[in-house]
Amino acid sequence: MNDDQRPTVLPLPPNAPRVKPSAFTRWIGQTALRVGGWRMEGEFPDIPKLVLIGAPHSSNWDGIWGLAAKLALGLDIKILGKDSLFKIPVMGLVLRRLGVIPVDRSAAHGVVEQSAAMIQRAEKFWYGLAPEGTRKPVERWKTGFWKIAKAAGVPVLPAYFHYGRKVIGIGAPFALGDDMAADLARIREWYRGVSRGKLHDV
Numbered sequence: 579m580n581d582d583q584r585p586t587v588l589p590l591p592p593n594a595p596r597v598k599p600s601a602f603t604r605w606i607g608q609t610a611l612r613v614g615g616w617r618m619e620g621e622f623p624d625i626p627k628l629v630l631i632g633a634p635h636s637s638n639w640d641g642i643w644g645l646a647a648k649l650a651l652g653l654d655i656k657i658l659g660k661d662s663l664f665k666i667p668v669m670g671l672v673l674r675r676l677g678v679i680p681v682d683r684s685a686a687h688g689v690v691e692q693s694a695a696m697i698q699r700a701e702k703f704w705y706g707l708a709p710e711g712t713r714k715p716v717e718r719w720k721t722g723f724w725k726i727a728k729a730a731g732v733p734v735l736p737a738y739f740h741y742g743r744k745v746i747g748i749g750a751p752f753a754l755g756d757d758m759a760a761d762l763a764r765i766r767e768w769y770r771g772v773s774r775g776k777l778h779d780v
Contacts, residue, residue, distance in 0.1 A: 629732060645676070691729070
């Protein structure tokens, strides 16, 4: 199958969390991706709970194309937001509709504990994070995604934006061990493979 024949979005497996069906919002997402020339590659795992990471985070457009893909898929993926934003009239409602969840960074139980608890309590929960934490190139990733996934007992699913090919890619999930440094090295090596064009090396 050549690039022109590949579907714009990937099928969701049965255990992936979904939002309430809406043909209109799915059409908006699919149209945005199609007009922008973007498509998806890879395969979503049939796993009800996981932490999804996206890298490299190099552009504000990551959020736009990521949101378009979310709408097109009908995928219910949660991302982190400061709880203070939800106190602003209307904004809180909009953020919740977009899958943003409030986390109190000043609480006695920190972000890792709060996030892991939300994942554990839910029947299905996909949690999205950008491990770089900034659009600038970084030597070290923030380790919060690993700590959350480890505490919740769920795998890490790597995703990427390839602007040259206009592809949003999904890799195979990583099962975490007890050595954080080793796990981070494995995942970063996978991303280096992506940047070299070895899109299916895991």
